[in-house]
Amino acid sequence: MTTLLEMRNITKEFPGVKALDHVNLSVRQGEIHAICGENGAGKSTLMKVLSGVYPAGSYDGEIHYEGALAEFRNLRDSEDRGIVIIHQELALVPQLSIAENIFLGNERQKGGVMQWQETFRRTEELLRKVGLKDTPGTIVDKIGVGKQQLVEIAKALSKDVKLLILDEPTAALQENDSRKLLDLMLELKSHGVTCIIISHKLNEVRYVADTVTVIRDGMTVSRLDAKQGLREDDIVRDMVGRDMSHRYPERERRAGQVVMDVSKWNVWHPEHAGRRVIKDISFSVRAGEVVGIAGLMGSGRTELAMSIFGRSWGRDISGEVKLHGTPVDVSSVDRAIAAGLAYVTEDRKGLGLILDESIRVNTTLANLAGVSTRGVLNEAEETEVAERYRKVLATRTPSVMQKVGNLSGGNQQKVVLAKWLFTEPEVLILDEPTRGIDVGAKYEIYSIINDLSAQGKAVVMISSEMPELLGMCDRIYVMNEGAFVGELAAAEASQERIMSLIVTE
Amino acid sequence: MAMQSSESGAAGAGGGALKSYLVAHMREYGLLFALIAIMVFFQIVTGGTLMRPVNITNLFLQNSYIIIMALGMLIVIVSGNIDLSVGSVMGFIGAFAAVMIVEWNVPVPLAVLVSLVMGTLIGAAQGYWVAYWKIPSFIVTLAGMLVFRGASLWLLEGQSVGPFPGSFQLLSTGFVPDVLPKEATAELGAVFGARSFNILAMGVGIVAAVVIVSLGLRERARNSAYGIEGEPANFFWARNVIVLGALLFLTFKLATFRGLPNVLVTMGVLIVIYAFITQNTVIGRRVYALGGNAKAAKLSGIKTERLTFLAFVNMGFLAALAGLIFAARLNTATPKAGFGLELDVIAAVFIGGASMSGGSGKIVGAVVGAFIMGVMNNGMSIMGIGIDYQQMIKGLVLLAAVIFDVYNKQKQG
Numbered sequence: 001m002t003t004l005l006e007m008r009n010i011t012k013e014f015p016g017v018k019a020l021d022h023v024n025l026s027v028r029q030g031e032i033h034a035i036c037g038e039n040g041a042g043k044s045t046l047m048k049v050l051s052g053v054y055p056a057g058s059y060d061g062e063i064h065y066e067g068a069l070a071e072f073r074n075l076r077d078s079e080d081r082g083i084v085i086i087h088q089e090l091a092l093v094p095q096l097s098i099a100e101n102i103f104l105g106n107e108r109q110k111g112g113v114m115q116w117q118e119t120f121r122r123t124e125e126l127l128r129k130v131g132l133k134d135t136p137g138t139i140v141d142k143i144g145v146g147k148q149q150l151v152e153i154a155k156a157l158s159k160d161v162k163l164l165i166l167d168e169p170t171a172a173l174q175e176n177d178s179r180k181l182l183d184l185m186l187e188l189k190s191h192g193v194t195c196i197i198i199s200h201k202l203n204e205v206r207y208v209a210d211t212v213t214v215i216r217d218g219m220t221v222s223r224l225d226a227k228q229g230l231r232e233d234d235i236v237r238d239m240v241g242r243d244m245s246h247r248y249p250e251r252e253r254r255a256g257q258v259v260m261d262v263s264k265w266n267v268w269h270p271e272h273a274g275r276r277v278i279k280d281i282s283f284s285v286r287a288g289e290v291v292g293i294a295g296l297m298g299s300g301r302t303e304l305a306m307s308i309f310g311r312s313w314g315r316d317i318s319g320e321v322k323l324h325g326t327p328v329d330v331s332s333v334d335r336a337i338a339a340g341l342a343y344v345t346e347d348r349k350g351l352g353l354i355l356d357e358s359i360r361v362n363t364t365l366a367n368l369a370g371v372s373t374r375g376v377l378n379e380a381e382e383t384e385v386a387e388r389y390r391k392v393l394a395t396r397t398p399s400v401m402q403k404v405g406n407l408s409g410g411n412q413q414k415v416v417l418a419k420w421l422f423t424e425p426e427v428l429i430l431d432e433p434t435r436g437i438d439v440g441a442k443y444e445i446y447s448i449i450n451d452l453s454a455q456g457k458a459v460v461m462i463s464s465e466m467p468e469l470l471g472m473c474d475r476i477y478v479m480n481e482g483a484f485v486g487e488l489a490a491a492e493a494s495q496e497r498i499m500s501l502i503v504t505e
Numbered sequence: 506m507a508m509q510s511s512e513s514g515a516a517g518a519g520g521g522a523l524k525s526y527l528v529a530h531m532r533e534y535g536l537l538f539a540l541i542a543i544m545v546f547f548q549i550v551t552g553g554t555l556m557r558p559v560n561i562t563n564l565f566l567q568n569s570y571i572i573i574m575a576l577g578m579l580i581v582i583v584s585g586n587i588d589l590s591v592g593s594v595m596g597f598i599g600a601f602a603a604v605m606i607v608e609w610n611v612p613v614p615l616a617v618l619v620s621l622v623m624g625t626l627i628g629a630a631q632g633y634w635v636a637y638w639k640i641p642s643f644i645v646t647l648a649g650m651l652v653f654r655g656a657s658l659w660l661l662e663g664q665s666v667g668p669f670p671g672s673f674q675l676l677s678t679g680f681v682p683d684v685l686p687k688e689a690t691a692e693l694g695a696v697f698g699a700r701s702f703n704i705l706a707m708g709v710g711i712v713a714a715v716v717i718v719s720l721g722l723r724e725r726a727r728n729s730a731y732g733i734e735g736e737p738a739n740f741f742w743a744r745n746v747i748v749l750g751a752l753l754f755l756t757f758k759l760a761t762f763r764g765l766p767n768v769l770v771t772m773g774v775l776i777v778i779y780a781f782i783t784q785n786t787v788i789g790r791r792v793y794a795l796g797g798n799a800k801a802a803k804l805s806g807i808k809t810e811r812l813t814f815l816a817f818v819n820m821g822f823l824a825a826l827a828g829l830i831f832a833a834r835l836n837t838a839t840p841k842a843g844f845g846l847e848l849d850v851i852a853a854v855f856i857g858g859a860s861m862s863g864g865s866g867k868i869v870g871a872v873v874g875a876f877i878m879g880v881m882n883n884g885m886s887i888m889g890i891g892i893d894y895q896q897m898i899k900g901l902v903l904l905a906a907v908i909f910d911v912y913n914k915q916k917q918g
Contacts, residue, residue, distance in 0.1 A: 312804060334806035343804070351804050354797035356864055365794055366805040368787040375787050383731045419805065 003064075004029040004194050005163060010049055010061035019045045020059070021218045027163070027211075032185060032195045034209035036202070036235055038438035042218040043198050047165055051085045052078040065163075082162030086152045088171055088436075092140050099123040099136035102155045126154040130184055144298065146177030153184065164188065165196045170204060171436050174297035174464060182208050200438060202232040214238040240440045248471030249443065251450040253490075255474060256287035257324070259458040260341075260427045265319035267307040277303050277314060279483040285427065285458040290449060292469035293462045294498050295479035301462045302346055304479070305429045309343035310336040323426065337366060342425035344416055346432035346462070348409070352416040355405035359397060360386040362404050362415050367423045389418035393448060410441025417448060428452060429460045434468060446472060466495045478502060526737060531913050532858050534744070536873050539906075541747065543877060547884030554887050555880070558699070558762035561755060566677065566834060568879035569768040570595065570827035572872055574850045575857075576779045577816075577823035579871040582854050583783070584816045585796040585863030586635060586642035589847050590627075590649030591824045596843030597653040598624050598828030603666040603838030606673060613673045621825050627653070628821015629814070636813035650847065658840045667837025677833035679767040681705060694761065703764030710756025714749045721745060768830060775823075780868040792816065796863025852899070853878050856906040877902070 005027040012020040020042045027033045037043050048054050050063065052072030063070045065081060072078040075085075092101045099119050108115040108122065123136035130150045134143060140151065149169055156164055166185075170178040178201075185195055185208050199205050205212060212224040214235060222238045224230055236247075267278035277300050285291045293301050306313035308321060310333030321330050323340060330336040336343075345351040353362055363386040364371050371382040386400035393414040397407060404415050413433065420428060430449070434442040449472065453459050463469050469476055476493050478486040478501040486501040527534070547555045554560060574591050581588045602620045605611040611619070631649050635642045683690070687701040694702040721741065728735040736744075759765060783789040794802040795809050803809045832838045857874030859866025878899060885895045 309804075310806070332806075332808075333804060334808070337806045345804060350798075351800050354794055354801055354864065356797055357793070361790070361794070365790075365802070365807075368790060372787050377785050377787060377790060379785075380727050380731070383727075387731065 002029045002067075003027070004066065005050075006064040007046070007050065008062045008064070010046065010059055010063075012045055012049055012054060012059040019218050020049070022061070022220075023215065023218065024220050025213055026223075027194060027196060030189060030192055030194055031210040032189055032197060032208045034205040034212045035196060035198045035215060036200075036205060036212055036239055037215035038239055038440055041215045041239070041438075043215055044167065045218075046215070047085060047167060047196075047198070050078070051075055051083060051165070079159060082160060083165070084156040084159055084161045084163070085165040086149075086156060086167065086169065088168045090145075090148050090152055092148055092151060094141035095139065097137045097139055098127070098132075098134060098143075098151050098154075101140055101151060102126060102136075102158050104155075106159060122158065123154070126157055129157060130154045131180065144177075146173050146180070146297075149173065149177075149181060150184070153181075153188075157188075161193060163194045163196065165198075167198045168200065168436070169197065170199065170201060175466070176296070178204060200436075202235055205235065206230045206232065216241055236439055239438070247439075247443065248468075249447045249450055251290075251453065253474055255289040256456060258284050259287050259323060260285050261322040261325070262308060263320050263322070265304070265308065266317065267303060267314035268316040270313070270315050277482050278307060279481075281319075281479075281482075281484050283477055283484065283487075285460055287426075287456045287458055288453045289475070290453050290459045290461055290473045292473035292476040293460065293479055294466060294469050294476050294502075296502060297464065299479045299502075300482040301479055302431055303482075305343055305431055305460070305462060308336075309333065309341055309429065312343075337423050337425075340424075340426035341429070342366075342420035342423055342427070343429045344420055344431060344433060346435060348412055348416055348436075352419075353404050353412060356403060359390065359395070359400040359402055359404055359407075359415050359418075363389055363400070363418045363422060366419050370422060385422060386418070389421060392421075393418055394444060408437075408441070410437040410444065413437055413441070413445060414448075417445075421452075425457065427458045427460065429462070431462045432464065433461065434463070434465070442468075466498055469493075469498075470495065526740070530736075532910060533870070535909065536856075536858060536870060536877075537744070537747065540873050540877050540880070541751070543880050543884070547880060547887070551884060551887045555884055556758065558758045560883070560887075561758045562762050562766060564879060564883055565766055565769045565772070567883065568875055569677070569772050570831045570834075571846070571849055571853060571879065572772055572875045573775060573823050573827045573830070574820075574846075575853045575871040575875045576775055576868060577820035578850050578854045579857070579859060579866055579868055580779075580783065580792055581642070581816050581820050582851075582859045582861075583796045583863055583866050584792050584813055585799065586813065586816065587851065588631070588642065588646045588817065588820050589851075590631065590646040590653060591820065591827075591850055592843040592846035592848075593650045593653035593657070594624060594627055594821065594824040594843075595828040595831060595846060596838075596841070597627075597657045597660070598825040599832035599838045599842050600657045600660045600666070600840070602673075602829055602832055603669070604660055606669060607666050613670060617673075617676075617829060620829055621822060624825020624828065625818055625822045628818040628824070631821070632814040632817025635817060636810045642817075654844070657842070661838060661840045663840055665837050665839045667835075669833060669836055674833050674836055675767060677768055677830045680763045681765040681767060681770055683764055684708075697757075697761050699761035703760040703762075706756050706760040706764045709765060710753050710760075713756075714752055717749065717752075718745055771826075771830075776868065776872055783868050788812070788815075793864055796865075798864070849878060850875075852903045856903060858910065860910075874906075 003026055005025070007023065007025040010020050010023045011018070023042065023046055025046065035043050035046070049059050052074045055073045056071035070081065093104065102123055103119055108118040120136045127134065127136065130153050132147060132150045132154070134147065140148060169181055173181065182204055185197065189195060197208065209230065210226050212230060212235060214221045214224070216239060224234065261284040263282040265278055265281040266276060269275040269277050281304060295301050303313050307317050308330060311317055311331055312333060320327055322328065328339040330339055330341060349355060360382055364382050368377070371378055371385055383400060390397065390400055395411050395414040395418070397411060404412055407415065433449070434445050437445070449459060449461070461469065461473060470493055474490050476488045476498065477484050478488065478498050480502045488497060544555065574595065578588060578591065598620050601623060602616050605616040605619065606613060631645050634640045634645045683703045683705045685704050690702040690704060691700065694700050725735055725741065783792070791802065791807050791812055794805070794807060795812050799809050828843070831842060835842070853875035854866065854871045855861070855874070856877055857866065857870030857872070859871065881899060881902065882895065885898065
């Protein structure tokens with residue numbers, strides 16, 4: 001096989017940081033090449049160098065593409081040569097149709113007039129290729145994230161892509177959607193499209209990749225070939241620079257009294273009248289216990305959590321929440337907080353943090369009463385609180401005055417946790433607590449969760465990653481289409497059993 | 506050789522830290538220097554007229570209502586909204602007060618109270634739609650602007666109403682009596698070429714200067730106790746010397762004229778109160794959180810609707826106060842009072858560094874922004890520049906300030 005792309009000794013410096021330090025990447029024609037590395041390792045920077053976001057001249061080193069030296073000055077340049085990058089955050093316009101999105105910036109036109117027939121016809125072809133059954137006129141907002149991802153790929157295909165780069169394509173996807181996407185990649189490969197995939201999910205990397213390049217701290221650490229067999233532990237070891245035989249920290253399992261008891265919880269959709277999203281759910285969680293909620297995306301896990309937490313989602317909510325056997329008022333967020341509940345959102349940037357504010361401001365946001373007297377803030381105390389949680393959670397930052405927008409995903413998640421720990425909750429509901437953060441930081445988050453349960457807090461953990469639930473939880477509730485369809489103790493739970501509960505229902 | 510290179514390396518690193526601090530805080534220093542530069546410029550081109558005691562007193566009187574409204578506008582803008590109605594509301598309240606006092610013979614204190622309540626209710630009415638019905642504030646207050654423009658015309662029946670009794674005019678044109686009678690300070694005044702010297706004005710200036718420095722020092726001490734990298738010491742002192750110099754200079758000028766105008770006192774007290782509320786209180790912090798990320802604020806237990814509502818209630822109250830002061834200054838209520846003034850107020854807040862998307866901006870910035878506009882208005886008028894050019898220049902200054910902001914943000918990455 002010939003080499004399609006060769007990046008040699010790429011070095012990229014930002015003021016004060018060397019983001020890339022003599023990185024080498026060699027991608028063969030027609031292969032799927034995975035790039036693995038922790039957040040901040042330099043993967044995205046490398047892709048920005050490749051796609052011309054950082055133009056030739058702003059970095060050291062050489063890019064050879066299709067056998068010749070390439071100097072891309074911008075995204076257009078690289079796209080013209082068939083290099084298309086699909087970012088983690090999708091770049092679709094939600095209000096426009098699938099067809100309009102696919103040909104956005106590349107419209108089928110004659111003298112500025114849209115050729116709708118051709119646009120729709122071409123779109124249909126592309127949708128067939130990616131296995132999407134929706135019509136070209138469907139508004140993108142109305143389809144799920146999984147399908148949107150496929151639309152992005154169709155868009156890339158419309159540009160005669162030779163090298164497709166997917167930056168964490170499955171981060172927001174459910175297991176079955178992820179599988180579809182990966183299968184599509186394999187199919188594209190059989191049609192000669194070369195792919196680079198950046199992913200944290202090593203089982204997926206193993207599934208699709210022919211070659212893996214591991215990057216750590218801006219340097220190429222290793223290059224592994226699938227023919228010699230890919231072992232997840234090897235990749236993880238290279239990524240974090242240490243042996244990770246224990247991916248889930250040990251915890252002494254010791255459940256106490258029931259802390260929270262939810263019974264007959266029903267929630268209706270806020271906009272679609274007559275659609276019941278949560279159906280008669282009852283569950284409980286004990287002190288020192290970590291309880292998991294497994295289920296596919298759209299099964300209503302986040303809706304359940306948010307509706308309990310101060311009716312933040314849904315309408316016509318009925319049911320009862322008891323803490324230590326007494327019914328409590330959780331009808332607004334501040335009452336839920338006062339009752340002892342905390343909800344760590346799955347959408348860190350959108351719902352969890354104020355990105356332009358400092359760590360200090362974000363830490364105290366949910367409990368300003370704790371750092372003020374008669375409505376007047378005590379900044380010294382506030383700084384002390386933020387410092388305390390920075391140390392306890394080992395948040396890596398020069399100071400608590402740092403803007404949270406400048407932190408990595410793992411450290412941002414620690415700030416969100418700090419905010420909720422400072423409200424001193426009895427029950428913590430963690431919604432996808434490790435989404436989009438790297439292996440090393442995940443381990444730290446797991447350790448924090450274990451510490452919390454050791455302190456006697458009741459923890460509810462929602463996750464799409466089943467190994468994580470199996471590794472962390474004492475009990476797992478399985479959720480499907482708004483109802484609990486099963487409950488498994490840690491000892492009897494397995495991925496297969498969870499899936500079969502979901503499927504048979 | 507080795508010694509030399511390591512030394513120059515250390516010096517380079519120190520310079521880098523200073524430079525990065527300056528870049529990060531370019532906006533604040535830039536604003537302060539811009540104001541000073543503009544004042545010096547007009548002082549020179551007007552041949553010293555700008556800084557004459559009578560003109561400085563005028564400068565405060567002329568801009569008081571803009572500044573008072575800018576305090577409320579800053580909060581509205583930080584919360585992620587805008588209020589286009591303040592000019593009209595201000596004019597309407599002036600008209601309302603005039604009709605009450607001049608035509609219905611309502612006693613002045615009662616009329617003032619009723620006017621303030623009226624303004625607050627107007628703010629509440631607009632805030633209700635914005636906060637609880639989620640109607641964009643641009644639209645609600647655009648409607649309010651039209652409604653209250655019309656309401657002023659209707660109330661005054663197209664006529665000017667005035668003059669006001671003396672007690673009402675004191676709101677704007679009065680001066681705080683000095684601690685000593687004028688004769689007692691005549692001698693001191695003579696030293697500075699004035700008829701008397703207002704001890705109170707100078708005293709207030711000195712006390713304010715001492716308070717500013719000691720508060721600044723306290724904060725520095727606290728920051729360093731927590732290892733927070735604050736302003737470099739030389740920057741701190743340079744800034745303080747400039748601010749205090751300006752403060753003492755201005756109060757000295759006031760002292761050699763008629764002392765402290767009542768409006769200046771009202772304004773000064775309001776500035777201190779609002780600076781305190783926005784920077785040091787829970788409710789202030791919550792407003793910034795609301796503007797920074799409304800959804801995250803809501804999920805942190807903050808009652809975002811009520812805060813938005815209160816921001817508009819407060820704005821209505823301050824617009825009413827500004828309306829009273831404006832009417833008292835003109836000594837008459839005219840149907841066209843306040844037309845287009847909302848734009849000056851909004852411009853002041855944006856020149857002062859607030860962000861259109863909400864979540865950032867400071868009271869001090871808005872006040873300095875208002876003074877920049879005010880000094881330019883005043884200076885250009887003294888120079889005899891026509892209103893046509895004045896408008897164009899002011900527009901370009903606003904644009905330049907915001908471009909400077911955006912440029913700085915990009916540079917910080």
